[in-house]
Amino acid sequence: MQLPPADHGAPGETEPTRRLLLLAGASIGLAAMVGSAHAAGYPDKPIRLVVPFPAGGATDLMARSLGQKLGERLGQPVVIDNRAGAGGGIGAEVVAGAAPDGYTLLFATMGSLTINPSLYKNLRYDPLKNFEPITLTHSTSNLLVVNPAVPARSVAELIALARKSPGELSFASAGNGTTSHLSGELFKSLAQVDMTHVPYKGSAPAMTDFLGGRTSMMFDTASNFVDHVKSGRLRALGLTGRKRSPAMPHVPTISETPGMGDYEVSLWLGVLAPAGTPKEITARLYREIGAAMSAPDLVRQMADAGIEVRLGSPQEFAALIRSDTAKWAAVVKRADIKLD
Numbered sequence: 001m002q003l004p005p006a007d008h009g010a011p012g013e014t015e016p017t018r019r020l021l022l023l024a025g026a027s028i029g030l031a032a033m034v035g036s037a038h039a040a041g042y043p044d045k046p047i048r049l050v051v052p053f054p055a056g057g058a059t060d061l062m063a064r065s066l067g068q069k070l071g072e073r074l075g076q077p078v079v080i081d082n083r084a085g086a087g088g089g090i091g092a093e094v095v096a097g098a099a100p101d102g103y104t105l106l107f108a109t110m111g112s113l114t115i116n117p118s119l120y121k122n123l124r125y126d127p128l129k130n131f132e133p134i135t136l137t138h139s140t141s142n143l144l145v146v147n148p149a150v151p152a153r154s155v156a157e158l159i160a161l162a163r164k165s166p167g168e169l170s171f172a173s174a175g176n177g178t179t180s181h182l183s184g185e186l187f188k189s190l191a192q193v194d195m196t197h198v199p200y201k202g203s204a205p206a207m208t209d210f211l212g213g214r215t216s217m218m219f220d221t222a223s224n225f226v227d228h229v230k231s232g233r234l235r236a237l238g239l240t241g242r243k244r245s246p247a248m249p250h251v252p253t254i255s256e257t258p259g260m261g262d263y264e265v266s267l268w269l270g271v272l273a274p275a276g277t278p279k280e281i282t283a284r285l286y287r288e289i290g291a292a293m294s295a296p297d298l299v300r301q302m303a304d305a306g307i308e309v310r311l312g313s314p315q316e317f318a319a320l321i322r323s324d325t326a327k328w329a330a331v332v333k334r335a336d337i338k339l340d
């Protein structure tokens with residue numbers, strides 16, 4: 001019987017080279033087996049959910065509600081870690097540099113992923129390269145509110161007032177480059193009006209001065225204003241998103257105003273893991289977060305605050321990050337906003 005020819009490897013391949021290749025292949029296979037083993041036992045310790053904004057705000061509220069439900073489903077605590085600063089950039093940077101093992105996650109806002117790349121020259125994370133998108137979780141709008149002393153009861157009346165007195169009306173924001181700032185800049189551009197921007201270090205101090213009558217108006221997360229609008233302390237003129245909120249059905253969208261049809265600032269949030277996190281883990285998190293977010297009591301809680309549960313696949317989430325990055329780059333350039 002004739003034996004098959006011996007396998008001497010590729011032409012020019014030496015025996016030491018073949019041994020190295022075999023060792024490399026074995027190492028890769030072993031790493032894959034170890035990764036799968038870790039994924040199979042995941043999670044076996046608490047999970048850290050980094051929130052890139054201070055405690056007490058709308059983003060923190062959403063994260064804590066999600067964290068409680070997710071922890072119940074996973075059988076491990078989900079610990080909220082508030083890392084505020086740089087428009088969400090500090091928290092995002094923390095997660096970008098964390099171990100890709102599923103135990104450090106980012107609860108990201110639209111701003112930290114799609115606006116910051118156009119604002120900061122030395123951003124130390126790449127939203128498209130340093131993270132694994134897991135799922136969208138929430139969607140909401142900013143709300144345009146004015147102090148009752150401002151004689152405008154609609155967006156159209158506000159635009160007319162701003163045109164009559166250029167630069168006299170002021171709008172407070174949570175800081176340069178935040179969605180509350182860019183909502184105002186987009187409004188100025190489309191309405192062709194001049195208003196004075198007054199930036200603060202966060203929504204809380206901005207609201208304090210605004211409620212005290214030191215600024216004329218404010219664009220910020222609708223949930224921050226629901227109670228103040230219902231009590232009559234503030235007057236709501238328009239939502240920045242494309243549809244009205246069940247929490248304030250009488251408040252129109254800004255885009256309903258003649259001439260403002262192109263206006264839209266829809267805010268979204270979602271969960272991401274560091275790049276390189278095993279697919280088995282991100283797939284588990286996608287399923288469990290979806291189930292947690294679908295809990296009827298959580299859906300009602302969010303709706304009462306003007307927040308909508310919005311689930312989306314990792315692929316849809318990644319596509320949204322790319323498209324909104326291009327959109328906000330154009331707004332930042334038009335408004336000539338520059339941050340170090």
